Amino acid sequence: MRTIALLLGATSLGACSLAPPYVRPDLPVPPSWPVGDAYLAQSEAALPSVTYRDIFRDPRLQAIIEQALVNNRDLRVAAANIAVARATYHIQRAELLPEVDASGGYRLARTASGGSSSNSGTGSTGNGGTTNGSFSADIGITSFEIDLFGRIRSLTTAAQNRYFETEAAARATRLTLVGDIGTAWLTYASDKSLLKIAQDTAASAGESVKLTKARLDGGVAPGTDLAQAQIVLTTAQSDLAQQTTAVAQDLNALQLLVGAPIDPALLPASIEEAAPTVAALPAGLDSGVLLRRPDVVQAEYELRAANAEIGAARAALFPRISLTALAGFASGPLGSLFTGGAFNYSVAPSVNYPIFRAGAGRAGVQQSRAQRDVALATYEKAIQTAFREVSDALARRGTIAAQTSAQRALTAAATNNYRLSDARYRGGIDTFLQSLDAQRSLYSAQRTLVATQLTEATNLVTLYRVLGGDSMLDATASGPKPVRDTAAPTGNR
Template sequence: MRVKLLSLLMVAGLSGCSLAPDYQRPESPSSDGWHGIEQTASNETALPDWRTFMSDQQLQSLIESALTHNKDLKQTLLSVASMQAQYRIQDSARFPSLDATGSGTRQRTSDAVTGTGTVYSSQYSATIGVTSYELDLFGRVKNLSSAALESYFAQDENRRSAVISLVSEVASAYIRLLAEQELLNLTEETVKAYKETLALVQTRYDSGYSSALTLAQSKTALHSAEATLAKYKLSVAQQYNTLRQLVGAPVNQHIHARLPQEDGRMLTDLKVGASSELLLSRPDILAAEHSLKAANANIGAARAAFFPRISLTANAGTMSSSLEDLFGSASGMWQFVPGISVPVFDWGSNQASLDVAKITRQKSVIVYQEAIETAFKEVSDALLGQQYYMEEWHAQKSNLAANKDYYELAKMRYEQGNDSYMDLLDAQRSLFSARESELSAHLNLLVSRVSLYKALGGGWRAADQEKTTQVSSELPVAE
């Protein structure tokens, strides 16, 4: 009878009611006014994974290395593992833990105490039982476990965000490196051209065909270009350092690649509708929602603190005065100790805890809605960048072509003696500036495409998930 009663009480504890409010996803902010964001669900295909989106083999190799060695990502993975362990600790409180104990005592009582001579006594026992198991009749322990699980899910979404951010940062740094290298090469060619021009002007000056002013202008142009050359050498070296830090391991210091002259050759064109429904799958938004669910569960735990807490201690085993008879049929023993704790007066502590839980939930709602608005802004900015950077790049390419013609005509007229050296110098400077502007516009276009890919949530492959969860084991999937 007692065993049946104990079993029923344990079942009641494991299946206690929950005082947490029913979870309802908060109303999402309106996407009205955000350029390119649609309220309706998208019928477009899903985003490609990053290997498909970023076709450059050197870039793919750098990203693979970064996913393995980046220190910030490793810290994020350990944070996920820590949160997972905390969930397991909290969840274990839902179930009774069994403890086995064994003891033996030997006691001597002197004649001065007994008056009948020295007495020797022994006692041995072996028991197994449950100690201070809380019957979760009002869902306090269950809600704490649910909150810990949702916190783990939120941290795991932060891991996904970290991976997507790392992939995007490596891609942007790589593209900037290629652009800086092209600017460095352009400046080296310009310095070489200025040196050749200076040699020609020096010869003409020595022969009396050029003025001292022309010679001074030629030297000024050369030294200015040499200063620009030093600037781009520094930029390239610093960009390598940026890549080195992101990758977390040595990188090839002689990356030889150029920005593609045709759109879509390095980064696939993203033909994905930016619907508000699609954006709700962003890991930062999912993380915010899991944190909101955790706050919701904590309200249930805080409410349960107002109700009695029932705990059970029960054990069974054997006890005997001799070790030989410890496991005999007549040595059995058991103990059943229920306990109840009823809150009577706590100076408002429980109410304050409930107030904190409710306020935390309200803050979590705001954080969730803010995450959605942040997603709207980032996607809208990236879409605007795609549109206007593309227009700028095409205009700069046309400007560059016109400046090439201008330079060739100025060079021919100078060599024929029809124009001054100043006219040629202006054409050279204009050509260099046009090439700089074209590279800058192309760089902005490619980086904005990476930003759009990141803003839309990034592509996610199961292989990457396996690689970045080596320190974690399986847990239930969030609904």
Template sequence: MRRFSLMAMAVAMLASGCTMAPKYERPAAPVSASFPADGVYATQPGAGDGGARSAHGVAAADIGWRDFFVDARLQRLIDIALKNNRDLRVAMLNVQAAQAQYRIARSGLFPALAAQGSQSKSRTPADMSLLNHTISNTYSVGLNASWEIDLFGRVQSLKDQALAKYFATAYARKAAEISLVSQVAAQYLQVLQADDLLAVTRQTLKSASDSYGIVKLQFDHGAASELDLSQARTVMESAAANLQAQERARAQDVNALVLLLGEPMPDDLPGGMPLDGQKLLADIPAGLPSDLLLRRPDIMETEQNLLAANANIGAARAAFFPSISVTGSFGTLSPTLGGLFKAGSAAWSFAPAITLPIFEGGQNLANLDLANIEKKIEVAQYEKAVQSAFRDVADGLAARGTYDQQIAALERDTAAQQRRLELSALRYRQGVDSYLGVLTAQQDLYAAQQILIVARTQRLANLVSLYQALGGGWIERTGDVPRAVDARDGDSPSRG
């Protein structure tokens, strides 16, 4: 029954001149038609909120990374990484390798032609030779040709599969480049966070050391207890320990950034902006989930893999039908070297052949089953990629809708903790309270300052991630014509 249906498909295919691959239909996106808009999603930054720069309604994929990131130091770092990063270099080489594989598969559609020259010498026993010619020579020069006539589209399907794999690799390279831009920016923000944490810790250490000096002086004159002295020392030593940990963390953050750059940190980098001066675009429109299908290279990569699996079914189906090949040669043949090009030395051969599979132990059926299963796997992978992209954007929108209010509250809390420390110190100096109130206020202020710095970093990192999730980071400047995914490796082959 299966062979009969395949035969009917072959007749239809021959009539239309197409391959035996199934007609491709993009799977329905297994996500909602729009992103969430209620609850934490309801309050999103507007154009110019809080003096921030505006995207003016431009989609992320159309915003150049130089316009999204305004820090000149960060721009230089991203530029260096795009030229030197080893992971990106491997991705680019993978594109070139896939392009070569495509050319190999495409070559099967054309006849193979080769020039050949040969000479052979043989000896025949005298009692078996004619006219006692025991030694014979044969010289030949000519052209040999071979060609598989692709009546059932097997070679065409393999070519289509290789082409889809080529484009999948090219989209993977694009995804790698976009991801690299985001990774460099996120790691740069980590370094800036470490700088701010170090500044707060040094300030806290200095304040705690000054307080400890005052309390020790009071203790030496009998105006403060040993408990007060120990409590003052606790804050100072804690800040000193944190300083070492944070300096270590900053050095490691720089090492991670250097790895992304692919070269040592240059000495001539331009000056950078502080963490709270980055001014990233915060109002990039999310658009619709369907927009991600054409803006996210990872989704387009999985769809190309699906197309490759679809084409592979055509090759597996064609294996059930005859394979027709033609070989031939034309040239000259002579028993002497000097007679190769004389009149009457022309020689030619023509040998068509047809091979019909009769019994292969179920191999062709198994190959067809495997091709269909692999396509189902790619469908699932495609659907998962769409769902993951939807979640990436939804998570980014949820965070973008809450960070501004969170940071505003943390700033008020930090200001209140600062005032509390000032009042506690005043009450202690006036003898109203013990030093425990000052100690607690110092610790709480230090913790609030660190929490505020981390929250600011997380807000910026979320904006970077959302920019990437919406397909941004491929072009350098807003208004640039987007490059082809294989732009640096030559022109993209057509799908013809």
């Protein structure tokens, strides 16, 4: 038995691997971000380590994010998927070691008359027959595959990489969730601002309708002035109803992301209040930071798993050596069960080598290579997609500040123009049409400014998400941290 144990240990430790060595592919994108008129000059050589609290600095938004990290159902699904992948890996890894089973039993048999017995486990039935009883206790190894060619080890490596892949997918889910909550919170703020604009415009238009009706009744204003004033009022009332619905739907969307009711005290009152609380994340110069994005990490672990499966497919072309061993005791009387004379053992090695499979083995290798090529293309596409997303966000970041500044100036000018036009109309100097045009221009400028402020704030959220680094979210991961050495452990847990 000692010899058998030594043989098993030597063959398990000495198993080779037929998987091709893994080499990370070169980045299929330029080494730095685009430059030009649409982009800001980047001064940082590398992307710093940040947390969502560094980007979302409003304590109310931080509280909502923390609540979502506990209650969001997508995160619970991701955590369950990690548990499934971890268990699958442990199941596959267990095949590296033999399964040892123990059994014990008692057997009672009756023989016809004429039978004889010489042990104390035999007795007469009183009707010409005898009964024989025997006890047994065994421990053994059942069909343990000696992994000489690394088939099981390659499958274990593939399972381990898919475990890490699932954990990376969970981190991608967390990162997306935080970004979605930030966007939803800002969208709620912008709709609250639009609601306030619609309320103010409706109130102002109502006063204009009253004034115009009074002037019409006094014979000073024509009926067309009243009709035009009513058009502005009903338009504002329609927008008011629409924005009331939008605010309610924004809250519903935010509660779905959080997975629980939200305290109204945590909600912003306007985009002017919420937008300045989102900080800018410097993108750095090196596009290699994309390799830390969770979705890119996930795609690379799938590539590693597919690479390992090539080794398993190659090993399937070679013979499989299995070992079955049994050692135990058997005796009639229980008292002599564990004596030296009751000991017995058996060892049965076997070799299985398929002679004819109609090319299925080589087709399996070709299939695994093709799956590796698919994983490689998917990995490269993930990097290219990430590069495009970051480049788009940087292009928007490079111009949005100028657009917001111009829109603020336009809104200020429209406000002054409306104030003067309304005063001239009330003084009988200008026609109502001029005042009406000024009011419409102000309303449009105010709404456009809110939309621009929302775009500027959500652009910062987009940069946080597409650059893909948040050390706090990585720390909350329930699975293992990504590692580059994917050699399967040999112990049992």
